[in-house]
Amino acid sequence: MHPNMLLYVENDYGALSKKAANLFADRIREKPAGVYGFATGSTPLGMYRELIKIHNADFLDFSKAVTFNLDEYFPIKRADNQSYYHFMNENLFNHINVTRGNVHIPDGEASDAESECRMYEIKIQQAGGIDCQILGVGANGHIGFNEPGESFGADTRVINLTEMSIQSNSRFFNSPADVPRQAITMGVRTIMMSRSILLICSGKAKAAIFRDALCGPITPLVPASVLQLHPDVCIVADKEAASLLP
Ligand code: F6R
Numbered sequence: 001m002h003p004n005m006l007l008y009v010e011n012d013y014g015a016l017s018k019k020a021a022n023l024f025a026d027r028i029r030e031k032p033a034g035v036y037g038f039a040t041g042s043t044p045l046g047m048y049r050e051l052i053k054i055h056n057a058d059f060l061d062f063s064k065a066v067t068f069n070l071d072e073y074f075p076i077k078r079a080d081n082q083s084y085y086h087f088m089n090e091n092l093f094n095h096i097n098v099t100r101g102n103v104h105i106p107d108g109e110a111s112d113a114e115s116e117c118r119m120y121e122i123k124i125q126q127a128g129g130i131d132c133q134i135l136g137v138g139a140n141g142h143i144g145f146n147e148p149g150e151s152f153g154a155d156t157r158v159i160n161l162t163e164m165s166i167q168s169n170s171r172f173f174n175s176p177a178d179v180p181r182q183a184i185t186m187g188v189r190t191i192m193m194s195r196s197i198l199l200i201c202s203g204k205a206k207a208a209i210f211r212d213a214l215c216g217p218i219t220p221l222v223p224a225s226v227l228q229l230h231p232d233v234c235i236v237a238d239k240e241a242a243s244l245l246p
Contacts, residue, residue: 005235008235016237018050020047020198022050025058027131032061035130037135038134040070062096065098067098072084073182074182088105104120106156106185116184120156120184130193132197133198141209143224144191148223153187154188154189157187158184188220195232197232199236201237203238203241206241207244213225214227214245
Protein backbone atom coordinates (compact mmCIF):
# COMPACT_ATOMS: atom_id res chain seq x y z
CA MET A 1 0.00 0.00 0.00
CA HIS A 2 1.16 3.51 -0.75
CA PRO A 3 2.85 5.28 2.23
CA ASN A 4 0.53 8.29 1.83
CA MET A 5 -2.44 6.07 2.62
CA LEU A 6 -3.41 5.60 6.24
CA LEU A 7 -5.65 2.58 6.80
CA TYR A 8 -7.86 1.79 9.78
CA VAL A 9 -9.52 -1.62 9.83
CA GLU A 10 -12.48 -1.79 12.18
CA ASN A 11 -14.38 -4.89 13.35
CA ASP A 12 -17.67 -4.16 11.67
CA TYR A 13 -19.80 -1.53 9.95
CA GLY A 14 -20.84 0.06 13.26
CA ALA A 15 -17.24 0.54 14.36
CA LEU A 16 -16.24 1.79 10.89
CA SER A 17 -19.03 4.38 11.01
CA LYS A 18 -17.95 5.63 14.45
CA LYS A 19 -14.28 5.80 13.47
CA ALA A 20 -14.98 7.66 10.22
CA ALA A 21 -17.34 10.09 11.99
CA ASN A 22 -14.78 10.79 14.72
CA LEU A 23 -12.01 11.41 12.19
CA PHE A 24 -14.28 13.70 10.19
CA ALA A 25 -15.49 15.54 13.31
CA ASP A 26 -11.84 16.21 14.20
CA ARG A 27 -11.40 17.84 10.79
CA ILE A 28 -14.44 20.07 11.35
CA ARG A 29 -13.17 21.08 14.80
CA GLU A 30 -9.71 21.89 13.38
CA LYS A 31 -11.21 23.95 10.55
CA PRO A 32 -14.85 24.90 11.23
CA ALA A 33 -15.00 27.13 8.15
CA GLY A 34 -13.43 24.47 5.92
CA VAL A 35 -14.79 23.04 2.68
CA TYR A 36 -16.09 19.49 2.94
CA GLY A 37 -17.07 17.03 0.24
CA PHE A 38 -19.95 14.61 0.86
CA ALA A 39 -21.02 11.36 -0.75
CA THR A 40 -24.33 9.51 -0.90
CA GLY A 41 -24.88 5.73 -1.06
CA SER A 42 -25.28 3.18 1.68
CA THR A 43 -21.71 3.22 3.02
CA PRO A 44 -21.76 6.72 4.61
CA LEU A 45 -25.22 6.31 6.21
CA GLY A 46 -23.81 5.02 9.51
CA MET A 47 -21.12 7.69 9.53
CA TYR A 48 -23.78 10.39 9.02
CA ARG A 49 -25.87 8.96 11.88
CA GLU A 50 -22.77 9.13 14.10
CA LEU A 51 -22.03 12.71 13.01
CA ILE A 52 -25.58 13.70 14.00
CA LYS A 53 -24.99 12.11 17.41
CA ILE A 54 -21.73 14.02 17.85
CA HIS A 55 -23.47 17.22 16.75
CA ASN A 56 -26.18 16.69 19.39
CA ALA A 57 -23.99 15.44 22.21
CA ASP A 58 -20.90 17.64 21.79
CA PHE A 59 -22.38 20.43 19.65
CA LEU A 60 -20.13 19.78 16.70
CA ASP A 61 -20.63 23.04 14.80
CA PHE A 62 -21.29 22.86 11.05
CA SER A 63 -22.54 26.44 10.72
CA LYS A 64 -19.40 27.76 9.01
CA ALA A 65 -18.65 24.66 6.92
CA VAL A 66 -19.06 24.84 3.15
CA THR A 67 -20.16 21.59 1.51
CA PHE A 68 -19.99 20.11 -1.98
CA ASN A 69 -21.57 16.79 -2.93
CA LEU A 70 -19.94 14.45 -5.39
CA ASP A 71 -22.85 13.90 -7.72
CA GLU A 72 -26.55 14.00 -8.58
CA TYR A 73 -28.81 12.33 -11.11
CA PHE A 74 -29.76 14.33 -14.19
CA PRO A 75 -32.46 15.27 -14.76
CA ILE A 76 -34.15 14.89 -11.41
CA LYS A 77 -36.36 17.13 -9.28
CA ARG A 78 -34.89 18.08 -5.92
CA ALA A 79 -38.17 17.03 -4.33
CA ASP A 80 -37.91 13.53 -5.83
CA ASN A 81 -37.23 11.19 -2.96
CA GLN A 82 -34.52 9.48 -5.02
CA SER A 83 -32.56 12.68 -5.59
CA TYR A 84 -29.23 12.99 -3.82
CA TYR A 85 -30.49 16.40 -2.67
CA HIS A 86 -33.28 14.62 -0.81
CA PHE A 87 -30.84 11.96 0.48
CA MET A 88 -28.49 14.55 2.00
CA ASN A 89 -31.33 16.43 3.68
CA GLU A 90 -32.93 13.29 5.10
CA ASN A 91 -29.73 11.64 6.25
CA LEU A 92 -27.63 14.57 7.39
CA PHE A 93 -28.36 18.20 6.63
CA ASN A 94 -31.82 18.35 8.26
CA HIS A 95 -30.26 17.12 11.51
CA ILE A 96 -27.23 19.39 11.85
CA ASN A 97 -26.75 23.16 11.89
CA VAL A 98 -25.31 23.47 8.40
CA THR A 99 -25.96 26.86 6.77
CA ARG A 100 -28.20 26.21 3.76
CA GLY A 101 -26.45 28.79 1.59
CA ASN A 102 -23.17 26.91 2.11
CA VAL A 103 -24.53 23.61 0.74
CA HIS A 104 -23.74 22.70 -2.87
CA ILE A 105 -25.17 19.70 -4.70
CA PRO A 106 -25.10 19.54 -8.51
CA ASP A 107 -28.48 20.81 -9.70
CA GLY A 108 -30.51 18.01 -11.27
CA GLU A 109 -33.05 20.65 -12.38
CA ALA A 110 -30.53 22.84 -14.26
CA SER A 111 -31.77 23.99 -17.67
CA ASP A 112 -28.20 23.97 -18.99
CA ALA A 113 -26.33 21.00 -17.54
CA GLU A 114 -23.00 21.88 -19.16
CA SER A 115 -22.93 25.32 -17.62
CA GLU A 116 -24.06 23.86 -14.28
CA CYS A 117 -20.93 21.64 -14.39
CA ARG A 118 -18.62 24.56 -15.23
CA MET A 119 -20.18 26.66 -12.47
CA TYR A 120 -19.77 23.81 -9.99
CA GLU A 121 -16.00 23.70 -10.64
CA ILE A 122 -15.80 27.48 -10.31
CA LYS A 123 -17.73 27.42 -7.01
CA ILE A 124 -15.33 24.81 -5.60
CA GLN A 125 -12.38 26.97 -6.61
CA GLN A 126 -13.97 30.15 -5.23
CA ALA A 127 -14.57 28.39 -1.92
CA GLY A 128 -10.81 27.71 -1.80
CA GLY A 129 -10.91 24.05 -2.87
CA ILE A 130 -12.13 21.05 -0.88
CA ASP A 131 -10.31 20.34 2.39
CA CYS A 132 -11.64 16.85 2.92
CA GLN A 133 -13.70 14.72 0.53
CA ILE A 134 -15.65 11.72 1.79
CA LEU A 135 -15.68 8.88 -0.75
CA GLY A 136 -17.30 5.50 -1.11
CA VAL A 137 -16.30 3.06 -3.81
CA GLY A 138 -18.58 1.18 -6.19
CA ALA A 139 -18.30 -2.59 -6.64
CA ASN A 140 -16.70 -1.85 -10.05
CA GLY A 141 -14.25 0.63 -8.53
CA HIS A 142 -16.14 3.80 -9.46
CA ILE A 143 -15.79 6.99 -7.43
CA GLY A 144 -18.56 9.52 -7.79
CA PHE A 145 -20.17 8.43 -11.07
CA ASN A 146 -16.75 8.00 -12.70
CA GLU A 147 -17.09 4.55 -14.18
CA PRO A 148 -14.23 2.29 -15.32
CA GLY A 149 -12.50 3.72 -18.38
CA GLU A 150 -13.24 7.40 -17.67
CA SER A 151 -10.26 9.73 -17.92
CA PHE A 152 -8.34 10.62 -14.76
CA GLY A 153 -8.23 14.16 -16.19
CA ALA A 154 -11.99 14.73 -16.11
CA ASP A 155 -13.65 17.67 -14.36
CA THR A 156 -17.28 17.92 -13.23
CA ARG A 157 -19.41 16.86 -16.18
CA VAL A 158 -22.56 15.13 -17.39
CA ILE A 159 -22.16 11.39 -17.87
CA ASN A 160 -24.42 8.72 -19.31
CA LEU A 161 -25.16 6.06 -16.73
CA THR A 162 -24.06 2.58 -17.75
CA GLU A 163 -26.75 -0.06 -18.20
CA MET A 164 -25.31 -1.76 -15.10
CA SER A 165 -25.75 1.39 -12.97
CA ILE A 166 -29.30 1.90 -14.30
CA GLN A 167 -30.20 -1.69 -13.44
CA SER A 168 -28.54 -1.50 -10.04
CA ASN A 169 -30.18 1.86 -9.21
CA SER A 170 -33.58 0.68 -10.42
CA ARG A 171 -34.12 -1.03 -7.05
CA PHE A 172 -34.74 2.44 -5.61
CA PHE A 173 -37.18 3.54 -8.32
CA ASN A 174 -40.60 2.20 -9.33
CA SER A 175 -39.18 0.72 -12.52
CA PRO A 176 -35.94 0.84 -14.57
CA ALA A 177 -37.72 3.28 -16.93
CA ASP A 178 -37.92 5.80 -14.06
CA VAL A 179 -34.14 5.82 -13.46
CA PRO A 180 -32.56 8.98 -14.87
CA ARG A 181 -30.23 8.17 -17.79
CA GLN A 182 -27.60 10.71 -16.85
CA ALA A 183 -25.84 12.19 -13.86
CA ILE A 184 -23.66 15.16 -13.03
CA THR A 185 -20.51 14.08 -11.24
CA MET A 186 -17.30 15.61 -10.03
CA GLY A 187 -14.57 14.23 -12.26
CA VAL A 188 -11.59 12.20 -11.06
CA ARG A 189 -9.46 15.33 -11.38
CA THR A 190 -11.90 17.31 -9.22
CA ILE A 191 -11.76 14.60 -6.56
CA MET A 192 -7.95 14.42 -6.72
CA MET A 193 -7.72 18.20 -6.19
CA SER A 194 -9.24 17.79 -2.72
CA ARG A 195 -6.51 18.36 -0.11
CA SER A 196 -7.44 15.18 1.71
CA ILE A 197 -9.68 12.18 1.14
CA LEU A 198 -11.59 10.07 3.64
CA LEU A 199 -12.44 6.78 1.93
CA ILE A 200 -14.84 4.37 3.58
CA CYS A 201 -15.45 0.81 2.46
CA SER A 202 -17.58 -1.92 3.97
CA GLY A 203 -18.56 -5.52 3.34
CA LYS A 204 -17.39 -8.71 1.61
CA ALA A 205 -18.79 -7.66 -1.75
CA LYS A 206 -16.23 -4.82 -1.87
CA ALA A 207 -13.19 -6.86 -0.73
CA ALA A 208 -11.79 -7.60 -4.20
CA ILE A 209 -12.25 -4.10 -5.59
CA PHE A 210 -10.89 -2.62 -2.35
CA ARG A 211 -7.71 -4.70 -2.73
CA ASP A 212 -7.41 -3.73 -6.41
CA ALA A 213 -7.93 -0.04 -5.62
CA LEU A 214 -5.33 0.07 -2.86
CA CYS A 215 -2.72 -2.41 -4.06
CA GLY A 216 -3.35 -3.08 -7.74
CA PRO A 217 -2.12 -1.24 -10.83
CA ILE A 218 -3.14 2.42 -11.10
CA THR A 219 -5.54 2.38 -14.03
CA PRO A 220 -8.72 4.12 -15.23
CA LEU A 221 -10.21 0.60 -15.38
CA VAL A 222 -10.27 0.81 -11.55
CA PRO A 223 -11.09 4.50 -11.00
CA ALA A 224 -10.44 4.32 -7.22
CA SER A 225 -6.86 3.15 -7.89
CA VAL A 226 -6.04 6.79 -8.74
CA LEU A 227 -6.13 7.45 -4.99
CA GLN A 228 -2.72 5.76 -4.74
CA LEU A 229 -1.40 8.96 -6.34
CA HIS A 230 -3.07 11.27 -3.80
CA PRO A 231 -0.81 12.72 -1.07
CA ASP A 232 -3.29 12.44 1.83
CA VAL A 233 -5.77 9.57 1.91
CA CYS A 234 -7.25 8.19 5.10
CA ILE A 235 -9.18 4.95 4.72
CA VAL A 236 -11.59 3.34 7.13
CA ALA A 237 -12.71 -0.18 6.27
CA ASP A 238 -14.32 -3.03 8.12
CA LYS A 239 -12.70 -6.47 8.41
CA GLU A 240 -14.82 -7.91 5.62
CA ALA A 241 -13.82 -5.23 3.12
CA ALA A 242 -10.17 -5.57 4.16
CA SER A 243 -10.19 -9.38 4.11
CA LEU A 244 -8.31 -9.72 0.79
CA LEU A 245 -5.59 -7.15 1.50
CA PRO A 246 -2.10 -8.64 1.43
C1 F6R B 1 -22.16 8.46 -4.05
C2 F6R B 1 -21.22 8.04 -5.08
C3 F6R B 1 -20.91 6.60 -5.38
C4 F6R B 1 -20.90 5.67 -4.17
C5 F6R B 1 -20.62 4.24 -4.59
C6 F6R B 1 -20.73 3.27 -3.43
O1 F6R B 1 -22.31 9.87 -4.02
O2 F6R B 1 -20.72 8.89 -5.73
O3 F6R B 1 -19.66 6.55 -6.01
O4 F6R B 1 -19.96 6.11 -3.23
O5 F6R B 1 -21.51 3.84 -5.58
O6 F6R B 1 -22.07 3.19 -3.06
P1 F6R B 1 -22.53 2.39 -1.78
O7 F6R B 1 -21.97 3.14 -0.60
O8 F6R B 1 -24.03 2.44 -1.82
O9 F6R B 1 -21.96 1.01 -1.89
